[in-house]
Amino acid sequence: MxxxxxxxxxxxxxxxxxxxxxxxxxxxxxxxxxxxxxxxxxxxxxxxxxxxxxxxxxxxxxxxxxxxxxxxxxxxxxxxxxxxxxxxxxxxxxxxxxxxxxxxxxxxxxxxxxxxxxxxxxxxxxxxxxxxxxxxxxxxxxxxxxxxxxxxxxxxxxxxxxxxxxxxxxxxxxxxxxxxxxxxxxxxxxxxxxxxxxxxxxxxxxxxxxxxxxxxxxxxxxxxxxxxxxxxxxxxxxxxxxxxxxxxxxxxxxxxxxxxxxxxxxxxxxxxxxxxxxxNLEISSNKPIIGSNAFSHSSGIHQDGVLKNKKNYEIISPESIGSKKKNFNLTSRSGRAAIKFYMKDMGYSEKTYDLNILYKKFIKLADQNGRVFKYDLEALAFLKNSYEENKYYELVYLKICTLYNSGNKIIIKLKCGNKVKKESVSNTSNLIFTIFDLIKRISKIEMKLKKIILKSKTNRSRIVNLVNLSVIYNNTNFHSKKITSDYMKSYILSLIIVLNSIRKYKIVRKKLHNV
Incomplete structure (x- = not known):
């Protein structure tokens, strides 16, 4: 008993x-x-x-x-x-x-x-x-x-x-x-x-x-x-x-x-x-049971094993503790089995794309970005110039002035295809949300800021600033991160990465809908 x-x-x-x-x-x-x-x-x-x-x-x-x-x-x-x-x-x-x-x-x-x-x-x-x-x-x-x-x-x-x-x-x-x-x-x-x-x-x-x-x-x-x-x-x-x-x-x-x-x-x-x-305590990503990586798999060997039988590499299911089902982390260590799984999970049969070509593109992007997401896979599979599309939105000019007792003045210029668009605002105190709203105004993309992590550290005489953010558009999470010496620049460049990802996502949706 x-x-x-x-x-x-x-x-x-x-x-x-x-x-x-x-x-x-x-x-x-x-x-x-x-x-x-x-x-x-x-x-x-x-x-x-x-x-x-x-x-x-x-x-x-x-x-x-x-x-x-x-x-x-x-x-x-x-x-x-x-x-x-x-x-x-x-x-x-x-x-x-x-x-x-x-x-x-x-x-x-x-x-x-x-x-x-x-x-x-x-x-x-x-x-x-x-x-x-x-x-x-x-x-x-x-x-x-x-x-x-x-x-x-x-x-x-x-x-x-x-x-x-x-x-x-x-x-x-x-x-x-x-x-x-x-x-x-x-x-x-x-x-x-x-x-x-x-x-x-x-x-x-x-x-x-x-x-x-x-x-x-x-x-x-x-x-x-x-x-x-x-x-x-x-x-x-x-x-x-x-x-x-x-x-x-x-x-x-x-x-x-x-x-x-x-x-x-x-x-x-x-x-x-x-x-x-x-x-106000962050849970370590590798914390047993409750960490964000506790049920994630990056290795191609592990991903293939889990697809064949979860018990190969999972002794606890995320559902058993009330967590959502975790998918694989798509990185350069992932194999073809994980890509096939993701494409099938999104509703695409192998007849609609070339796995070998997609895998080569995937490895190139994974080496460049570290992690690849589902919307990246779609763009790689169905857009001929996926890499060029990353340059549709580009930062042209950024100026942030802190005015004593008057908040901040912000000027942003973005290249949008062949056009350069400008937005500015004065007397603002909340830089993060104000910049986000300016970017939305320029791009005319209705997105919501879900999560932002700002980390700064000194490296000898140099300051390095990492921005890791998540944005929601059309019930889909879009992720990006950027490292520069200026955290506001890192933030805006991260937003631009997201803008380009959303644009590619919209093009794929329109293309597949027309088909």
């Missing part, structure tokens, strides 16, 4: 500690609702003693969330415990959780807390007894457990359980342990603590050595039944256990992991994206 793994999310507490700006009460509530909808069992809403804002956030979340249990962090100090309980006083759940923690390693006891082991044991017991005045759900964390002597760890755990702790958390606070070592700690606790069966064993792993998910999975194989972590793995330093990784590992490797969670898998991608937006 499968055993349940409790998912404990600390995005609002440990995760927020890594953000450049604190989240507002409303932002924290939005995240809590997302976590509740995803099926998270326990939401650690904050550390109420740390600030009045954190207290109010915990209070608001406690009064709103119905289906996930609310938890607050507290040091082993009476004032922390009392404030945590006060913040959750009007919790909608039957009970709330108080999460107590104290350093248990010799390093923490001696150098951080300036105490001895007996003092720590006494504080731990008294704090659990104090917390029991407010709730029967008490979690106790032995901070820096990964570097705590096992005998001391077992003594503290036995005593806090004896006095009412119901969940024992073993944190690898600085991400120091490796899976074999961490599994030994979990096993020894289960074997040496006589009353361990009276509590749930939990783990909270950090990712300083990249071991967080590995340690978490090893722990549940050894007997832990609660995993603590954050969405996307955000948190102090290198971050926490990424909950989506643990959840999908349990689901994917059910052949060896006889466990289940209450998570709504199809909400994982949506929840991760929304939380990253609220936290």
């Amino acid at each position: 499968k055993e349940k793994i409790i998912i404990f999310d600390t995005t609002l507490r440990d995760g927020e500690q890594s953000l450049s700006n604190s989240l507002t009460c409303k932002e924290k509530l939005k995240i809590a609702i997302l976590l509740e909808n995803m099926g998270v069992d326990i939401i650690e809403a904050g550390f109420p003693i740390s600030s009045p804002e954190d207290f109010q956030s915990v209070k608001l979340i406690s009064q709103t969330i119905k289906n996930s249990k609310i938890c607050s962090l507290a040091r082993c100090l009476y004032k922390d415990i009392d404030i945590a309980a006060k913040a959750m006083k009007y919790c909608l759940q039957d009970s709330f959780r108080i999460h107590l923690f104290i350093g248990t390693s010799n390093l923490h006891i001696k150098h951080k807390l300036k105490k001895n082991f007996d003092d720590i044991l006494d504080m731990s017991i008294k704090s659990v007894i104090r917390a029991r005045k407010y709730t029967n759900d008490i979690e106790f964390s032995c901070e820096d457990a990964g570097r705590t002597e096992i005998e001391n760890l077992c003594i503290i755990i036995e005593n806090v359980i004896k006095n009412g702790a119901t969940t024992i958390n073993i944190p690898d606070t600085v991400g120091y342990t490796v899976p074999l070592e961490f599994s030994k700690i979990v096993k020894e606790i289960l074997n040496k603590v006589p009353n361990i069966d009276k509590a749930i064993l939990s783990v909270h792993c950090h990712n300083d050595l990249g071991m967080a998910t590995g340690n978490a999975i090893t722990a549940i194989q050894c007997g832990a039944r609660q995993i603590e972590g954050t969405i996307g793995g955000i948190g102090e330093r290198a971050g926490n256990t990424a909950l989506e990784e643990v959840i999908m590992t349990i689901k994917t490797r059910k052949d060896i992991l006889n466990f289940y969670t209450n998570i709504n898998f199809k909400d994982i991608y949506k929840t991760s994206k929304k939380i990253s937006n609220i936290c």
Whole structure:
């Protein structure tokens, strides 16, 4: 029979500690609702003693969330415990959780807390007894457990359980342990603590050595039944256990992991994206499960293998986490199989184009641009002078003047075929959208700016500016990027690349419609 793994999310507490700006009460509530909808069992809403804002956030979340249990962090100090309980006083759940923690390693006891082991044991017991005045759900964390002597760890755990702790958390606070070592700690606790069966064993792993998910999975194989972590793995330093990784590992490797969670898998991608937006954190493209490249294939060998059987190179489907079906990245490493797939996906049979000729054109464009899109393939397949069409729109003149207390003055001249057209505007403060509107006016193409990424970096004495943008025209996404020493020039040149792509797209549509 499968055993349940409790998912404990600390995005609002440990995760927020890594953000450049604190989240507002409303932002924290939005995240809590997302976590509740995803099926998270326990939401650690904050550390109420740390600030009045954190207290109010915990209070608001406690009064709103119905289906996930609310938890607050507290040091082993009476004032922390009392404030945590006060913040959750009007919790909608039957009970709330108080999460107590104290350093248990010799390093923490001696150098951080300036105490001895007996003092720590006494504080731990008294704090659990104090917390029991407010709730029967008490979690106790032995901070820096990964570097705590096992005998001391077992003594503290036995005593806090004896006095009412119901969940024992073993944190690898600085991400120091490796899976074999961490599994030994979990096993020894289960074997040496006589009353361990009276509590749930939990783990909270950090990712300083990249071991967080590995340690978490090893722990549940050894007997832990609660995993603590954050969405996307955000948190102090290198971050926490990424909950989506643990959840999908349990689901994917059910052949060896006889466990289940209450998570709504199809909400994982949506929840991760929304939380990253609220936290203003970009998800790394190669992030497992939720990264933009997690289900992408660029190698021709991989693309061919996936077309024959997805399982050749995909152990998880994007649909299973609520993400859209991912197609291949068309690059110079792609083969003919990927091109055939894309052309067929767009509705073209092999009789309508010459694959060999198309492939040669494709390789030339891929070497030039890096990545090729579906609309590029159409142009290569059905336009004789596809490369020449890239020069229909060209930048002739650009002037941007910043006027003190009067915004900016912009003048743009574009070559449109055989004509040069000019547009200008004064007293504008929003350069990005103003330039976009001027380009639309000149080209008379009704497009929408979907996404723009601006990146600048210094290279010795030179500044390099990359603009990567996405534009929507006729329900189709058009992409471009450009690098120059001036980011506004990079931006406009990127827009011109898009304009030429849209023009070719329109010509192909008209040509095929007439046929």
